[in-house]
Structure formats: C-alpha cells, structure tokens
Amino acid sequence: GENVEQHPSTLSVQEGDSAVIKCTYSDSASNYFPWYKQELGKGPQLIIDIRSNVGEKKDQRIAVTLNKTAKHFSLHITETQPEDSAVYFCAAGPLNTGFQKLVFGTGTRLLVSP
Amino acid sequence: DTAVSQTPKYLVTQMGNDKSIKCEQNLGHDTMYWYKQDSKKFLKIMFSYNNKELIINETVPNRFSPKSPDKAHLNLHINSLELGDSAVYFCASSQEGRGSGNTIYFGEGSWLTVV
Numbered sequence: 001g002e003n004v005e006q007h008p009s010t011l012s013v014q015e016g017d018s019a020v021i022k023c024t025y026s027d028s029a030s031n032y033f034p035w036y037k038q039e040l041g042k043g044p045q046l047i048i049d050i051r052s053n054v055g056e057k058k059d060q061r062i063a064v065t066l067n068k069t070a071k072h073f074s075l076h077i078t079e080t081q082p083e084d085s086a087v088y089f090c091a092a093g094p095l096n097t098g099f100q101k102l103v104f105g106t107g108t109r110l111l112v113s114p
Numbered sequence: 115d116t117a118v119s120q121t122p123k124y125l126v127t128q129m130g131n132d133k134s135i136k137c138e139q140n141l142g143h144d145t146m147y148w149y150k151q152d153s154k155k156f157l158k159i160m161f162s163y164n165n166k167e168l169i170i171n172e173t174v175p176n177r178f179s180p181k182s183p184d185k186a187h188l189n190l191h192i193n194s195l196e197l198g199d200s201a202v203y204f205c206a207s208s209q210e211g212r213g214s215g216n217t218i219y220f221g222e223g224s225w226l227t228v229v
Binding site: 025032034036038041042043044045046049052087095101104106107109 | 118154155156157158159162170204205216217219220221222223229
C-alpha cells in the first residue's frame with residue numbers, strides 16, 4: 001500500500017520568509033496529491049492539490065511541485081504571515097471514482113513569528 | 115450552514131461505555147468517511163461509505179461500527195470504549211467531479227477522551 005513521509009515535523013520561520021514542506025510517496029499508482037491545512041481546534045482544509053499530469057501549480061502565495069520520477073512533492077509558501085501558522089498535511093492516492101483513499105503524511109507544524 | 119457537521123464536539127466517557135458520534139453533510143456528496151487523528155496528529159482513514167455502502171474498512175476493531183441511514187449521514191458507534199480510543203475523530207465527505215475534483219471536506223472533529 002501507499003506510504004507517505006513528510007518533513008520537517010516542525011518548521012519555524014520569521015514573517016515574510018518562505019517555508020517549504022517536503023513529502024515522498026511510495027506507490028507509483030498514486031496520481032493525486034492534495035495539501036491540507038489544519039488550524040488549532042479545526043478540521044483539515046484543502047489549500048491546494050496537484051495531479052500527476054502537471055509538475056507545478058500555484059495559487060497566490062502557495063505553490064506545489066511534483067516530481068513523479070523521484071516520487072516526491074513539495075509545498076512552498078512565500079511571504080509567510082502569522083495566520084499561516086498551522087499543521088500542514090500532504091497526502092497521496094489514486095484519483096478514484098466516487099471516493100478517495102488518501103494516505104496522509106505525518107504533518108508539519110509551521111510557526112510563523114511576527 | 116456548516117458543510118460537514120459532527121456532534122458532539124467533546125466527549126469524555128469511562129472505559130467500557132458505548133458512545134456514538136453523529137455526522138451530517140449538506141454538500142450533496144455521495145461519499146462519506148471517518149478519520150482518526152491521534153495525539154501525534156497522525157490522520158488515518160477508518161471507514162468510507164459510498165451511497166450508503168461500505169467501501170473502505172481499514173482494519174478497525176469490530177467495536178467500531180459505522181452506520182449510514184442515508185448518503186447525507188454517517189454515524190460512528192463505538193462499543194466497550196478503551197483508553198486507546200482517545201483521539202479526535204473527523205467525519206468527511208467528497209464527490210467526484212462537480213468542479214471541485216475529489217476534494218475531501220472535513221468536519222470540525224469530535225474530541226473523544228476515555229478515562
């Protein structure tokens with residue numbers, strides 16, 4: 001089955017700096033890679049996703065890159081702000097019909113200091 | 115107008131008790147899930163239902179029994195609670211296509227503490 005590793009487990013940056021979170025996956029059949037943000041006391045919320053037919057996707061200050069050959073993908077946050085502080089999860093899985101069997105990474109706690 | 119709502123948000127109960135967590139989604143999705151998040155924040159799928167039928171059951175003990183009366187509801191019943199069941203349980207839903215791809219929408223979580 002799929003196995004997703006995520007690094008680092010914690011990341012502290014100064015406001016305005018960039019943050020990068022990296023994930024690797026094991027199953028070459030996975031073709032869907034979402035990133036979720038979980039704020040304190042809340043459920044995870046999708047912030048960006050990428051499918052295997054593209055290598056990069058950007059949405060304002062966040063971007064995700066995918067290297068299918070190496071089986072790794074990364075989340076990049078530029079110009080970080082204190083409200084970016086949260087736990088971020090990567091996930092990987094097949095883009096199935098009707099349901100999602102995603103395997104989540106272990107999470108990265110991002111702390112952005114003013 | 116919460117998309118995925120689950121109750122209760124907090125639940126403290128004694129070992130051996132039976133408890134239920136209810137979940138409802140108003141997104142019109144066909145698929146619903148239960149995830150468990152432990153104290154280390156690891157997020158793991160427990161069950162998935164598509165149109166009221168069980169599709170994924172990830173080696174969860176028989177003490178956990180999901181019930182889906184209709185595709186908008188997926189409740190989780192836990193028998194004979196154990197200390198190790200203490201965790202945050204997230205209900206979620208998704209729908210193929212609809213412009214949002216296969217995005218999984220999570221509820222706010224139910225914090226279960228077994229004492």
